[in-house]
Amino acid sequence: MLKVEGLRAGYGRLTALGGIDLAVGKGEIVFVVGPNGAGKSTLLKTISGLQAPFGGTITFNGKSIVGRAPEQLCREGLVLVPEGRSIFRTLSVEENLALGGMGRGDRAGVQRDVEGVLDTFPVLRARYKGIAGHLSGGEQQQLAIARAILQQPSLIMIDEPSLGLAPLIIDQVYESLRQLNKESGLTLLIVEQSTARILDLATHIYILRNGQVVLNARVDEIGSDEALEQAYFGYTAA
């Protein structure tokens, strides 16, 4: 579905991605994990058209998408939930969700999908008329994902969904993502700093370090949290 080959990107003279190969198949849940500054956000920003690459190719459903505007990619089903959640804090949950469905002609379809995301994220139903800025961090993260779902993505990219959340809340967010994948066949590309809790959800994991892929493996090839941690920190067991 999504294929990235030899992707190089950065800022001025700084190379943040030094030639990345990555593939996401339909229905997969792919995680890209790596420490601060590894290039994870740059990767998502470049794929989603927010930033021009230095070189390499990006294809989505077989077509090159380099140079496409983010809103165009969004219409084609490739949607980014950026780091920091980017919800409209002064608007209500209802209004934030309505903005997610804006641009779609089918009002009945939007209403049906709003009901769908409220089923997936019950906490948003409880806070539907409330101001988004008053939600907790976990609730805001769920709202950001719900709003993205209303844009009818076939592939959704999420930058650090667990950032700043308590472990129990991370479990809830991950469970919702699992449900969306299972029930709607939504394909997911998720970026995280930590490897904690991802083995249960992921189908494929990439580890990024200093702008390079240092591990590219299916979850069944990795096996355990310990093996994943060893690969992440770059050492092998004695």
Ligand SMILES: Nc1ncnc2c1ncn2[C@@H]1O[C@H](COP(=O)(O)OP(=O)(O)OP(=O)(O)O)[C@@H](O)[C@H]1O
């Ligand atoms: N706007 C920018 N201008 C200049 N350099 C940047 C900019 N954004 C990121 N960088 C640099 O690019 C490199 C990769 O950053 P990036 O944000 O992609 O990493 P990351 O893995 O997402 O880290 P984090 O988890 O901190 O977001 C780092 O060296 C960072 O300092």
